[in-house]
Amino acid sequence: MNWITVSYQPVSLFSLKRSDATNMAGRSNLVPTPYAIKMALLRATIEREAANHHQEFQKWIEAKFRWIRDLQIYIQPPERLAVNRNGYKLRYYDQSTNKADRKAGKNRATVALQDGFVFREWVHFDGILRICCGPGDDLFQLEELFAQINYFGKRGCFFQYLPDRTERTSQPQFQPNPESGFTVQPMDDFGKKATFDRINPFSQTQAKENSDRVISSGLLPLRLVASTARYDFYERL
Amino acid sequence: MIRTLFVPKTYGNCADPFLTLGLANLVEFAQRQTENNPTVQLIDAGSQYRLELQTPLDIDAIARIEYANPFPPVVGAKTEKKDQLPAETPVFNAVEQKEIRKQYRDYLYQSGGKPEWEEDAPKPADPRTQNATLLTAMRHDRNHNRLWLEAWKLRDSYGLLLASIFRAYSQPSWEAGDRPSDRAAQSLKKENALKLPNSDSAVKVYQPTAVEGMTRVKTDAPSFKSQKENWLNLWLIASGFFHFALSEQVKIAEKKYDWRTVALCPQDISLAAYRQVLDRLRQYNPPGGGHGIARFDAELVLKLARELLDYHAAKAQDTPSEGWDIWQRSLNRFVSRFHGTHFGSKGQVYGVQAIFSLGLPSWISPENYNELLDYQQILDEHLAVIRGLSAEAGHAELLNAYRDFITGNSLTAFFPFQVKYADYLVKKLADPHAPNPRQFSKHGLDLMSKKDVRFTQITQDPSFLRIAKAINQATVHAGRIQTRNGEVELDWQRNYGLAQQLSSQSGSKKDFVCAIADFLAKYENENLRISEDKNKTLKRVWPTKDDLDRLIELIDEFDTVLVANLLVAYGYARWHKPKSDAASEPAEAAEEIEVTPEDF
Numbered sequence: 146m147n148w149i150t151v152s153y154q155p156v157s158l159f160s161l162k163r164s165d166a167t168n169m170a171g172r173s174n175l176v177p178t179p180y181a182i183k184m185a186l187l188r189a190t191i192e193r194e195a196a197n198h199h200q201e202f203q204k205w206i207e208a209k210f211r212w213i214r215d216l217q218i219y220i221q222p223p224e225r226l227a228v229n230r231n232g233y234k235l236r237y238y239d240q241s242t243n244k245a246d247r248k249a250g251k252n253r254a255t256v257a258l259q260d261g262f263v264f265r266e267w268v269h270f271d272g273i274l275r276i277c278c279g280p281g282d283d284l285f286q287l288e289e290l291f292a293q294i295n296y297f298g299k300r301g302c303f304f305q306y307l308p309d310r311t312e313r314t315s316q317p318q319f320q321p322n323p324e325s326g327f328t329v330q331p332m333d334d335f336g337k338k339a340t341f342d343r344i345n346p347f348s349q350t351q352a353k354e355n356s357d358r359v360i361s362s363g364l365l366p367l368r369l370v371a372s373t374a375r376y377d378f379y380e381r382l
Numbered sequence: 383m384i385r386t387l388f389v390p391k392t393y394g395n396c397a398d399p400f401l402t403l404g405l406a407n408l409v410e411f412a413q414r415q416t417e418n419n420p421t422v423q424l425i426d427a428g429s430q431y432r433l434e435l436q437t438p439l440d441i442d443a444i445a446r447i448e449y450a451n452p453f454p455p456v457v458g459a460k461t462e463k464k465d466q467l468p469a470e471t472p473v474f475n476a477v478e479q480k481e482i483r484k485q486y487r488d489y490l491y492q493s494g495g496k497p498e499w500e501e502d503a504p505k506p507a508d509p510r511t512q513n514a515t516l517l518t519a520m521r522h523d524r525n526h527n528r529l530w531l532e533a534w535k536l537r538d539s540y541g542l543l544l545a546s547i548f549r550a551y552s553q554p555s556w557e558a559g560d561r562p563s564d565r566a567a568q569s570l571k572k573e574n575a576l577k578l579p580n581s582d583s584a585v586k587v588y589q590p591t592a593v594e595g596m597t598r599v600k601t602d603a604p605s606f607k608s609q610k611e612n613w614l615n616l617w618l619i620a621s622g623f624f625h626f627a628l629s630e631q632v633k634i635a636e637k638k639y640d641w642r643t644v645a646l647c648p649q650d651i652s653l654a655a656y657r658q659v660l661d662r663l664r665q666y667n668p669p670g671g672g673h674g675i676a677r678f679d680a681e682l683v684l685k686l687a688r689e690l691l692d693y694h695a696a697k698a699q700d701t702p703s704e705g706w707d708i709w710q711r712s713l714n715r716f717v718s719r720f721h722g723t724h725f726g727s728k729g730q731v732y733g734v735q736a737i738f739s740l741g742l743p744s745w746i747s748p749e750n751y752n753e754l755l756d757y758q759q760i761l762d763e764h765l766a767v768i769r770g771l772s773a774e775a776g777h778a779e780l781l782n783a784y785r786d787f788i789t790g791n792s793l794t795a796f797f798p799f800q801v802k803y804a805d806y807l808v809k810k811l812a813d814p815h816a817p818n819p820r821q822f823s824k825h826g827l828d829l830m831s832k833k834d835v836r837f838t839q840i841t842q843d844p845s846f847l848r849i850a851k852a853i854n855q856a857t858v859h860a861g862r863i864q865t866r867n868g869e870v871e872l873d874w875q876r877n878y879g880l881a882q883q884l885s886s887q888s889g890s891k892k893d894f895v896c897a898i899a900d901f902l903a904k905y906e907n908e909n910l911r912i913s914e915d916k917n918k919t920l921k922r923v924w925p926t927k928d929d930l931d932r933l934i935e936l937i938d939e940f941d942t943v944l945v946a947n948l949l950v951a952y953g954y955a956r957w958h959k960p961k962s963d964a965a966s967e968p969a970e971a972a973e974e975i976e977v978t979p980e981d982f
Binding site: 163165166167168169170171172230232261262264323327328329330331351352353354357358362364368369370371372373374375377 | 390391392394395428429554555586590591592593594595599609675676679719726728733734735736737738739740741785786789790791792
């Protein structure tokens with residue numbers, strides 16, 4: 146038994162901007178990606194154990210990071226999900242004006258902002274989200290970490306961990322099947338050579354796409370049942 | 383031997399169908415050049431599109447094909463660097479085509495939408511005119527022309543380029559593990575020492591989710607930048623967009639227009655049929671953008687459905703009806719939906735405001751030629767209803783509800799619209815100065831709901847029909863009405879707000895039964911009062927207690943909301959009457975719609 150399957154009950158709407166989408170047209174992933182799940186595991190690890198390892202933090206976190214990085218993750222979406230489309234008007238950072246100001250030697254008291262609208266999608270889950278993770282010998286520790294996760298994706302997209310539904314299996318569940326997979330979602334994941342330093346947003350080391358963060362096409366067992374200008378409705382196959 | 387090409391869906395927006403169509407266009411061209419059967423079947427296989435060819439590709443012959451423009455460069459009034467385009471290249475002049483389109487639309491308006499064959503009548507513009515106009519409006523003509531120019535530079539090796547592309551797309555992506563465009567680039571480099579052009583900007587018309595904006599591998603250095611995509615993918619998407627997109631300016635406020643562009647997603651259709659249906663829609667019968675977004679969407683779906691039925695009707699006349707592939711198949715088995723992008727005006731520039739998809743009505747599935755003609759009539763009826771509504775006249779809520787129904791694949795979404803429309807209908811009928819509004823016919827409702835057994839068990843029940851007719855005669859066919867013989871004052875007054883009342887009480891079985899019993903009691907009292915006058919003949923249906931009992935049985939058997947919705951829909955529909963009663967029938971000919979230039 147070296148694979149664990151955990152279940153979450155969605156508590157609020159879910160949104161996670163696709164990695165290949167810009168902030169102006171932020172379509173959402175339909176389910177959390179392996180990258181988002183591993184980042185949630187990393188966060189839970191740091192919050193739970195980092196205080197005990199502050200002396201040799203770098204060494205400890207690199208080992209933990211490698212362990213999480215090398216996990217394989219398969220996702221089973223809920224039975225039904227509806228994607229709602231929204232547009233927001235907001236003011237955002239005006240990079241060109243700031244650049245021009247800097248060139249001209251102008252000193253602004255405030256950052257230049259501009260008006261604009263952005264597109265966002267929010268996903269309503271009807272059912273349970275299941276995540277299969279492995280292979281690993283330390284499933285107990287993995288289970289404890291999953292139990293501490295209370296949101297995936299955008300902050301505030303809460304999920305309730307369901308302890309009674311955790312399963313341990315010798316084979317992974319929910320592996321994508323190209324013949325029956327009907328919906329494609331870009332699934333980003335850690336690259337094989339990614340390091341904590343490169344992934345850490347507080348470090349100055351740059352992360353590279355296709356090396357530290359790899360985006361591949363994932364197949365979800367979902368079928369688009371209805372679609373209008375305001376929502377898409379999917380059912381699990 | 384290549385008989386099938388696989389196009390993985392990687393973008394999740396209109397770029398996927400555009401890329402597929404761009405590739406299919408190339409395949410068709412190559413088959414013609416090599417004197418093979420050019421038939422290409424476009425199939426949506428879930429995670430990928432499949433192009434099925436009737437005859438296999440002759441790769442050796444294709445490698446020797448000479449260059450021909452897969453799409454022309456676009457030139458508008460402000461197109462920059464015109465001189466970079468080779469002098470001998472024919473260009474698509476967006477300004478000239480736009481003027482031709484305007485003249486044709488004016489002519490349509492003048493002729494009331496029914497153009498007559500005259501020698502000097504204006505001809506319709508090229509169906510791709512609006513796509514070229516959108517490219518120039520977005521200032522993306524230079525991106526389009528740059529993509530064209532890079533292919534033109536490879537003209538001496540054009541056949542090799544096509545052969546590499548077809549070979550790369552002949553392998554399913556999950557087997558190969560990399561993108562077909564990368565495989566094509568690698569094979570060209572390895573076998574022919576040819577290098578494909580560098581990546582280019584993924585501008586918003588080609589890849590709406592990758593517009594200039596913030597994206598980052600990690601949240602350390604946010605920066606705005608134009609996203610890049612490899613040249614081959616963009617070139618195919620640009621070709622698909624130019625030939626097959628449907629773009630239109632949509633009015634969103636006084637003197638303020640946005641652009642809306644859609645890609646029709648093939649499900650299982652030949653490229654020739656796809657092109658014919660789409661070209662007829664864009665050239666002769668485009669949805670109007672002058673009355674708001676919701677009406678544009680609704681008209682788009684209705685008119686496309688009409689064109690698809692027309693296409694099949696024309697085929698069915700020459701083909702034996704048995705065994706033909708349209709029967710028993712709903713329209714969305716040929717084309718599944720529209721993927722679209724809404725570009726919001728930000729003054730001089732446009733930004734991506736929404737990415738959407740619109741479904742097609744799955745309830746349209748004719749079983750024989752006569753039914754196909756019936757569906758054509760229903761679509762005309764729905765179009766007539768929708769053309770009576772416009773956002774600027776305050777009907778945005780109605781139009782939104784209708785759009786949710788017609789684009790949502792589900793018949794049950796019709797009823798929320800019908801409840802709102804019933805109120806609007808009665809309000810218009812009561813206004814002596816307002817033109818008579820269009821109504822849905824009972825025959826149309828029967829046909830719409832006939833595929834669902836739950837619906838037909840209710841709608842074919844005699845008691846249900848008598849009560850629905852009573853509602854009709856208390857609301858639509860009441861008070862002062864227009865007939866073919868002029869205005870007539872009936873002996874009973876119009877009941878206002880009944881649709882809202884029945885709908886609002888349908889959440890509880892008890893409340894709904896109380897509401898319908900209350901209505902029937904008042905209706906019966908009115909009938910009794912009229913019957914007292916010996917000089918008058920009662921020309922109204924008279925439901926009995928047995929009808930009410932049967933309705934309660936139906937509510938027990940089915941859902942209260944469903945029965946209530948159907949009662950409202952049928953109650954406010956146009957009922958056919960025997961010819962002897964025609965004098966008191968509201969004159970259908972008197973139904974009027976105000977036509978404006980924006981309708982064309």
